[in-house]
Amino acid sequence: MSVATDLDLRPGQSVELLKELHILTREGKLNQDSRRKLKQVYHLHRFIEELLGDLPRHEGGPLVADHGAGKSYLGFILYDLTLRGQGSGQVWGIETRPELVARSQDLARRLGFERMHFLNIAAADAAHREDLPAQFDLVTALHACDTATDDAIAFGLQKDAQAMALVPCCQAEVAANLRQHKALALSRTPLAELWRHPLHTREVGSQLTNVLRCLYLEARGYQVTVTELVGWEHSMKNELILARRTGQRKRSAAERLRALLGEFGLQALEPVRFPGLPA
Template identity: 60%
Template structure:
């Protein structure tokens, strides 16, 4: 069992212990169990990817807005605010643009939205706002500004990741941080069109057997998403989340808007949809020709 000193060493400097207790990562006497330790490690790992993106935006315009889709209990949002927003706002002048910085948590479960609102108020985190919306609803919601700097969607199930991408494209997001999950839609389409695809495409052997259909469907979904993002002018990096060994859904997609829309990516995406029998998904994986 770890000592208090060892557990404190795992917590980042400046991290509010009171926040970690409210999030039930720490017990009231400051202890962590194995599950809490893993959860904190995961959020800190994500923070390492997101913090430099927030800093880039701050350097460019002195304020940052971030939308976290499928926020759940908002572990990520609260820790981002505690470690990055709170120190920044503490040193900002009263009329500084930094005061306009904001984190929006989007979540459909009303009890989690209310709990997060109460916690933000209790901790005096004025730059956090929580909205009871689906990812799809948020795209047209008047409660969100026209432009958002960073969009995150962590384990947004099935098509919710694609809805988050559509949201980010509409909001002209500079960065997207996506951890896709449960990509069932493409696998279902592959099963429906399997007969024709198997006859016409020898590569369809990759998804002929049911277990391969599921795995290939998950893989190709993220490939299509990356091509879609590139077609809209984003530079895409795909990596793995360490510390998420308990979940097979540990692929991390980071996209940065560069403005160079790729016609090649758009054409390649269309070709893949055609050769795999997925033409019905053209609307979901919409592209922007250069």
Template identity: 65%
Template sequence: MKKPEVKKSKQNKSDGQRGQDATDNNEKHEIRPGQSLELLKELHILTRDGKLNQDSRRKLKQVYHLYQFIEPLLESLQKDHADISLVDHGAGKSYLGFILYDLFFKVGQSQSKAHIYGIETRDELVQRSTELARRLNFPGMSFLTLSVADSITSDQLPDRIDIVTALHACDTATDDAIQFALKKKARFMVLVPCCQAEIAAELRKNKGDAVRNNPLSEMWRHPIHTREFGSQITNVLRCLQLEAHGYQVRVTELVGWEHSMKNELIIAEYKGLPAKRPAERLAEVLKTTGLESMQRRFFVTP
């Protein structure tokens, strides 16, 4: 009996099509329902033909990982009022702001007066983000060409802000963001500090004087330890400062940001907690490490 002819090329094509369908389905599952594909293309998370490569898949994972920390804070605020205000310091290309708006604020934008402000020093990025928000019809987004320090006194921002974010704001810019949030009586802060150089310089300057008889100074005696300890103690001082202002502080790791060693995530919520003990500890740490000159930066009273 003659065996039936197998049309291999057709079978192979079918297999290839099934493989492509499986890839498309996997990519659809990785992108959240309702997510703007045009936005993801503009942010270079999706290719122009709507595909995810390895690098863009990593970026998407990072953004969603951060979003899962911020979403519950926004939901908590939304229970109290709809017109949530958020300021993103050092916004850059405003990845975070756009993703937050797209996933959380876009659905109710016609009824809500919620607003996201992106603060960035590079005017070309501010103009690009402004144009993108207009093109996507995101009316609740605006962008300002300001430094974090200048934003503290700027009249272009409301007197009160609900949530302040600062991701990889370099060195003292994170402290400026904290000062901004304290002035604006922010209920939440989400901070990923970066490049803490100021404290390390101060530790080097005072290494032979104020801490001469302090055995703990061995923790920063060697130059490489000075840099590492300076980074660590900076964030410890920031947490104590926030607690001294009545905030409840949680420190965790921003998993998935393998491209950066600076992945410490600080989340602070104002609770009106007792502030005396943290303030005393803050003063003690500054004295013990010979950093009394930093009291103005890590202030306790506004």
């Protein structure tokens, strides 16, 4: 079976890029792990392409920031399938591991992807870097671990992003707070039975984290959609949060967010993770 038939490659897609990303072997073969990764990136690319298509066009755009870029699978495939052919737009990969940043820089140079840039920096610090554009059209974070997703959201708000596409991973901060105050919560409300057992603490914390993030985005002027990225058989970290900026801040979303923080004893997180809420 040919590579194109086996993978259903997009027209004009660089097979050499897929080989360099080790998604394909040098012989053009694909193992199951690589197929799973490629399917996730393809699905996210489809959602991102739709988001970009809805945004107003401007000279030099669109500008995309990819947080927790890792090996930059998403950034490279987005550039290859969308930005390369249209001759404009930039991808900025933000990653803390210097060896991955150096590898991506080298690969972009060899492939002639001159509008791809990579920074060795934490997501939390990126919004204040002077060598980054003042505004971005789209912010993505594919499996950015724990609070790195919150940092990507904060970056998007700071940079007036028109849209965000987020696939959270390993949401631990809220669960840690629930665990710390569990005894008090159990004495205060029967609702705390939802996270009395350690496994439930982790699961409830993960669910609650993303609910709070969605309310925060709505409170800060975004329309939010939550869906599955791919089938659960491909990834357990499968929740995709899509946010489109409307500029209409929802006071009711801020009220519900604060109510949830109070109900779960998480008020201390508001100034840390949810600044700028409407009063």
